[in-house]
Amino acid sequence: MLEQSIQLPYAVPEGYFDSLATTVLQQLPKEEAQLPIVSQPVYAVPEGYFDGLSNSILSRVTASSQESADELATIAPVLHTISSQLPYQVPEGYFDNLSVDMQSTEQPQVAKVISITGRILWLRMAVAASILGIILLGATVFYQRGNGDTYASYKNVDLNKSVNKLSDDDLIKYLDNDYIASNTETIILDDGAAPSLEQDAQTVPDDDLTQYLHEASTHKRRKKGI
Amino acid sequence: MHLEDRELLDLFRDTSTKEVAFTAIIKKFQERLYWHVRKMVISHEDSNDILQNVFIKVWKGLENFREDSQLYTWLYRIATNECLTFLEQRKKKATISLTDDENGLSNTIKADKNFDANKLEWKLQLAIQSLPERQRLVFNLRYYDAMPYEKMSKILETSEGALKASYHHAAKKIEQYILNS
Numbered sequence: 001m002l003e004q005s006i007q008l009p010y011a012v013p014e015g016y017f018d019s020l021a022t023t024v025l026q027q028l029p030k031e032e033a034q035l036p037i038v039s040q041p042v043y044a045v046p047e048g049y050f051d052g053l054s055n056s057i058l059s060r061v062t063a064s065s066q067e068s069a070d071e072l073a074t075i076a077p078v079l080h081t082i083s084s085q086l087p088y089q090v091p092e093g094y095f096d097n098l099s100v101d102m103q104s105t106e107q108p109q110v111a112k113v114i115s116i117t118g119r120i121l122w123l124r125m126a127v128a129a130s131i132l133g134i135i136l137l138g139a140t141v142f143y144q145r146g147n148g149d150t151y152a153s154y155k156n157v158d159l160n161k162s163v164n165k166l167s168d169d170d171l172i173k174y175l176d177n178d179y180i181a182s183n184t185e186t187i188i189l190d191d192g193a194a195p196s197l198e199q200d201a202q203t204v205p206d207d208d209l210t211q212y213l214h215e216a217s218t219h220k221r222r223k224k225g226i
Numbered sequence: 227m228h229l230e231d232r233e234l235l236d237l238f239r240d241t242s243t244k245e246v247a248f249t250a251i252i253k254k255f256q257e258r259l260y261w262h263v264r265k266m267v268i269s270h271e272d273s274n275d276i277l278q279n280v281f282i283k284v285w286k287g288l289e290n291f292r293e294d295s296q297l298y299t300w301l302y303r304i305a306t307n308e309c310l311t312f313l314e315q316r317k318k319k320a321t322i323s324l325t326d327d328e329n330g331l332s333n334t335i336k337a338d339k340n341f342d343a344n345k346l347e348w349k350l351q352l353a354i355q356s357l358p359e360r361q362r363l364v365f366n367l368r369y370y371d372a373m374p375y376e377k378m379s380k381i382l383e384t385s386e387g388a389l390k391a392s393y394h395h396a397a398k399k400i401e402q403y404i405l406n407s
Contacts, residue, residue: 068372076397078405079350084370087340087347088264094274098256099249100281 229254231297238288251288252281255298259305265366266309266359268334268351276312280305295380302381306363313359331355346404353403357396364389365396 073080163171229237229250237247259280264273283304291300320330335341335351342348354362363382367373368389375386382389 064374065372067374068368071393072369072397075394076401079397079401082346082350082404085347086261086265086370087345087351088268088270088338089340090260090270094270095256095260098252098277100252100278100285 235288235291235293235297248281248285248288251284251297255301258298259301261370262302262305262366263309265354265370266362267312268331268355272312276305276308280308283308299377299380303383306381309363310359349404349407350400353400353407356403357399361392361396364392365400368393369397 069080166174234247234251234254237243238251240247256277260273260277263276263280264270267273267276280301284301287304291297316330332352332355335348335355336343354365357365360382364378367378367381368375375389378384378389379386384392
């Protein structure tokens with residue numbers, strides 16, 4: 001019932017839809033010829049180019065691999081027999097999840113650059129100055145200690161002033177002990193062991209005495225410049 | 227499906243599609259670049275750091291890419307330079323800490339959980355580490371990637387003859403190392 005109600009009253013020529021596509025295609029060249037610009041490709045492709053493209057690329061890749069393999073067989077025959085499979089592994093799903101940190105690709109914030117060269121220079125100079133100071137100080141102390149008791153340091157001492165400063169008791173004590181004990185000449189004279197000049201002269205031959213007196217007078221004259 | 231380099235570059239230069247293009251570039255080249263780096267620095271963590279740096283440099287420099295070379299060649303060159311810089315820094319650190327860097331890479335190999343000193347592929351890895359860095363680069367590109375010398379010449383900016391000589395020398399040294407080990 002329903003189908004009958006929506007049926008159109010128009011009739012279509014028999015076999016119309018079967019031949020429609022062919023009819024349209026037959027009409028196309030006529031319409032294109034009316035266009036001012038021809039949309040057909042300008043470049044021509046050799047017949048069967050795309051059919052053989054994959055094979056052509058594959059043969060090139062294979063040829064490259066073959067060439068490399070042949071080369072290796074010539075220069076290193078043992079190496080040629082070893083499998084060129086890499087033994088390393090990649091974490092599972094690494095390539096699926098690989099992404100570049102895009103924040104890193106942005107211009108990084110430029111931090112204030114403080115040169116440490118100047119600081120290092122000052123530090124080096126300070127250390128060098130300290131070392132030099134220590135060396136100079138050490139040398140001075142060493143010099144003073146090493147040369148403090150030399151003759152030069154006593155040379156400038158005023159003996160009279162120093163003696164005047166001493167008390168009478170100190171002087172008596174010195175004369176009683178140190179001075180007498182160290183004065184060997186006095187000890188010898190007091191001992192009476194040393195021969196007198198007169199006794200000594202009597203034992204010396206006359207010739208020796210004459211020669212001694214002559215030498216002594218010559219020496220005195222030389223000293224006086226006569 | 228990967229887009230052509232030309233399309234990727236055009237998309238990258240358009241502000242509205244820049245990030246999409248960048249992600250596509252990462253997806254397209256990540257594995258090749260990763261293995262190129264990994265063969266040089268061995269450790270996965272170091273490789274990941276270097277790969278991140280490579281792509282950050284790509285982001286910064288791709289707008290000025292002059293296209294007088296292929297995108298792939300340009301990326302490889304960045305990755306190579308990053309590897310060499312990393313290895314140089316590692317050497318300097320080793321000098322300061324008085325450690326042997328050559329042994330450092332060998333030790334990294336030996337520290338791998340799958341390392342087996344009796345297996346040839348691991349012996350080969352140790353042998354490769356005994357080569358100087360640039361010779362190692364040449365050997366890896368030729369031996370593992372079968373890269374033609376012409377292409378390698380563009381990446382490493384060295385003459386084809388020198389690369390060929392370097393590869394031959396490296397292959398003989400490695401073979402000798404394996405035979406003696």
